[in-house]
Amino acid sequence: MLFYFYFRMFDVPKITGIISARNAKTIGFQFPEGLKRQAPALAKEVEAKTGALVIISGDPCYGACDIDDALLDMVDVLFHFGHSRISDDDRIVFMEYYHDVDVDRAVASALPLLGQKVGVVTTVQHIHKLDDIAKILTDAGREPVISKGDSRITYPGQVLGCNFSAVPAGVDSFLFVGSGNFHPMGMRLAHKVPVVAADPFTGEARLVDVEKIMKQRYAVMAKAMDAKKWGIIVGMKSGQQRLALAKRLKDIAGDAVLISIKEISPDRLLNFKVDAYVSTACPRIAIDDAGRFPAPVLTPVEFEMVKGLRSWEDLALDEIAGD
Ligand code: SF4
Known part of the structure; x- marks a missing residue:
């Protein structure tokens, strides 16, 4: 059973091929934290099968945006596990990870909360279940809508915490399949349409409420x-760099300095x-760590609101757009 799980998790023939x-x-x-414990066994197996030397990145990794560039410069190929492709650098091979x-059950729980025309989105971990989700909705008499995103998004119907471009317009509700609050909150704030979050791990579904996050952000x-x-x-992770945006905000701010940081944390500020x-880096940082920073940390959208360039009713989560 353990072997089966390990095999399903990593496509070793693809890696060695x-x-x-x-x-x-x-x-x-390079692995996200949740998969790191599997890294030594996989490294040994790949070394034994190929004769190549494997170096495992020990630095934190939060997304496909978060490439270990120093390691990339030392190796012939960097396998980045758990996330879908953002970069076009062909030295990087993105090895997605799908939850089985x-x-x-979660989609069935969501049905009573959904409207007729339902925009369906999920994270890459459940993207292989998108057809199953659409079928459940269709069988229940609903009209599922699945859209393509921009170049930062690999699959139709996929969302990232920083990119909602595959969230379809013109629907009367959204179904987000996955865990956590950040993605469905972003969808709710961006589109003002009810969002139902269905968690496959608990089998439960709920209407997403953004009141708490709005209070926090306005504070x-x-x-x-x-x-x-x-x-x-300015975020120094390759997939988070937005120098042009940072320069534009600096001009608006007047008395301002640009500060480059790779790992943004309260003590670094x-x-x-x-x-x-x-913060022009990962949009999650200002939100997830709010309250721990020594001074207010705004997203670019919020900064524009504070500077009077955007209406106070127009709160949305920050997004990093692709092409
Ligand atoms: S910028 Fe943040 S939300 Fe976007 S992929 Fe990276 S870690 Fe995820």
């Missing part, structure tokens, strides 16, 4: 209203002595 086709001698492995959990913005000195953070920050 790519190594031998590219005649690669030095290999990088049933979605039927952070209120604290930043009197800020005179601003720090505009302690010593700059500015009144407020704007």
Whole structure:
């Protein structure tokens, strides 16, 4: 059973096939935290089967945007596990990871909460279940709608925490299949249409409520209203860099400095002595760690609201758009 699970998790023949086709001698492995414990066994197996040397990245990895660039420069191929492709760099091979959990119970629980025309989205971990989800909806007399996203999105119907471009317009409700609050909250704020979040791991579904997050964000913005000195953070992870945006915000802010950071955390912001920050890096950082930062940290959207360039009714989560 354990072997079956491991085999399902990692496509070892695909990995060894790519190594031998590219005649690669030095290999990088990069895993999100939840898969790291599998890394040593996989590295040993791949070394034994190919004779190549494997180096495992020990740094944190939060998404496909988060490539270990220093490791990438040392290896012939970098296998990045658990996320779908963002970068076109062909030295990186994205090895997606799919959860083998049933979605039927969760989608059935969602049915009473859904409208007639339902926009369906999920994360890459459940994307292989999208047809099953659409069939359940169709069998229940609903009209599922699945859309393509921009270049940052690999599959129709896929969402990232920073990109809702595959969320379809013109529907009367959304069904998000997955766990966590961030994606469905972003959909709800962006589209003002009811969002039902169905969690395949619990089999439960709920209407997404954004009141708490809105209160939190308006409180952070209120604290930043009197800020005179601003720090505009430029994320140094390759898939999070938005220097042009950071420069534009700096011009708007007036008294502002650009600050480059790779791992953004409260203690990294302690010593700059500015009144407020704007993060142009991963949109989740300002939200997930709110309350822990030494000064308000806004998203670019919120900064525009504070500066009067956007209506106070127009709160949305920040997105990193592709082409
Ligand atoms: S920028 Fe943030 S939300 Fe987007 S892929 Fe990276 S970690 Fe995920």
